[in-house]
Amino acid sequence: MATEKLSIAKAINASLRTALENDPKVVIMGEDVGKLGGVFRVTDGLQKDFGEERVIDTPLAESGIVGTAIGLALRGYRPVVEIQFDGFVFPAYDQIVTQLAKMHARALGKIKMPVVVRIPYGGAIGAVEHHSESPESLFAHVAGLKIVSPSNASDAYWMLQQAIQSDDPVIYFEPKRRYHDRSEVDTDAIPGPLHTARTVRQGTDLTLAAYGPMVKTCLEAAAAAAEEGKNLEVLDLRSISPIDFDAIQASVERTRRLVVVHEAPVFFGSGAEIAARITERCFYHLEAPVLRVGGYHAPYPPSRLEDEYLPGLDRVLDAVDRALAY
């Protein structure tokens, strides 16, 4: 098998399976990951094939899940833990921020922390509160962690392989509203580096930079803009920490305009970091200020209002128009 069309959820499942097969030190841990196969069925069938020692249903305790994963990593294992939903990572936040992120530095580089924390994140699935949040910048602010988010099945497969092989802790944010989007996955391919951005649409008038669930929205916005004669470039950042600023810079030097799109609140969000750095790097190239589209400084709203809260086509296009009007 080389190339297959898979959904993002199935690609992650295939990637976990490959990792379990290739490395006896890989273990999967989390709530309901065993018999149920996870609430999104991402771990479906893995416990059946690899047993309860490798695919571990944990007690309902996120701090416990990450804390024990740290201990397993100290003992030479490579735990891949699942947090059931974005809003439930916070009981584990202390372990991630004060322990997982800093262990390597504190041990003078003598210990490695090959732990992957998988978090289904983002909204637009009509859920109740704490099931739709985008907490990536809360983690990106912390040194010692790598933060990535795939936007398609191939990246879902390969970025998870790379995350598991990494000796550093990686927070792997899964765009849950895109779980069922299907695309080609070549399991024999040689992937590019984990932290590089990719141009998913070439254009000349403006750059849209996004990651995870918003890449598709930006591609749709670019398609809509094309009908109005606007030629937008779309960058899939793929990695949020580190961010591939070189790729953004190269794009902006050509298009001279940048709009950053993410679901998380704009205030202190990843877009702020990108805007600041790109303004520094591309000050003389920019024809317009870097604009950001994202969530408001408000709690994630009840589901009947999430369409108003989340950046959709219209809001992206509105920002595009504003940037082009300078």
Added chain:
Amino acid sequence: MTVDSTAARKPRGGKRAGAKKPAAGAGEPELVQLLTPEGERVEHPDYAIDVTPEELRGLYRDMVLTRRFDGEATTLQRQGELGLWASLLGQEAAQIGSGRATRDDDYVFPTYREHGVAWCRGVDPTNLLGMFRGVNNGGWDPNENNFHLYTIVIGSQALHATGYAMGITKDGADSAVIAYFGDGATSQGDVAEAFTFAAVYNAPVVFFCQNNQWAISEPTEKQTRVPLYRRAQGYGFPGVRVDGNDVLACLAVTRAALERARTGQGPTFVEAFTYRMGAHTTSDDPTRYRRDEERELWEAKDPILRLRRHLEREGLADAEFFAALEAESDALAKRVRETVRAMPDPDSTAIFENIYADGHALVDEEREQFIAYQASFADEESK
């Protein structure tokens, strides 16, 4: 698996009529029971209870209406009127028994499944549905009935309850607090920390755990190797296991625990041993992890049927009572259905409401931008 936890999966009910003490086998956790699955009253030396026929009928009515409301909500979810529903099917006795043990000035901290307790506290059932419909993230004023908001993050509220109870002590008041959570929640650090605080500060709080055997797909054995009620001992307060399908036992045990709290004797942990007859929520598929026979076993211990048998056996309710209740249930279901269908979507600017008590400049700015942006579409349309 320990002997205890094996036993924990098969509670004894039934053949215990007239026994002075529950016939717990060697190493088997004791289960406080006052009403057998056949509807016979039994005595327990520590939990005597006097209930009038009227009170018994009242408890029955509470359970029937709660079940009907819950069933209606499940139906409304299937019809697309609710995004999600967490059913309490099978847990009516645990909730009504404990809920009816509370006093008006007590404070209740629920999880997301305490529809029967909400009923006892006088919260209009339709208020519970807003969050599940997706029109709000709460939906009622907690201080109106001393019934706190539903909490989705597992275990958080155990600490809030404890802190509230500490406040009661500081105020020199004699009310008490009850915190609800599931068996899965007992694994959370927050719950363990709540136990620590409650013990250390002798807080007037009752921890009421509905052990419904499952935390989504994970059986209780994935959370603990000892019967849960024994946890309390290590913290220095009593733990009791009660038959969670026996409304009288739940009432008696919770009443006693609340009384202990009120009289300065500190926290109690109550483990109501019950069963989640339905799915975890309407998004869950229990056929992937649970055997059907298990549910059948528990249907035989149905909390409502059990009290009905008692009422009939003792001649405490006649056909007219049951018929009237049936009609009342239908009316409740109808009201719930109509209210939910008429529930409007919130105004979109509600996104910016109540974020800060004192206001916030950024929120004001974003609200203005949002309104202007929305208005730009209206302008387009009117062109």
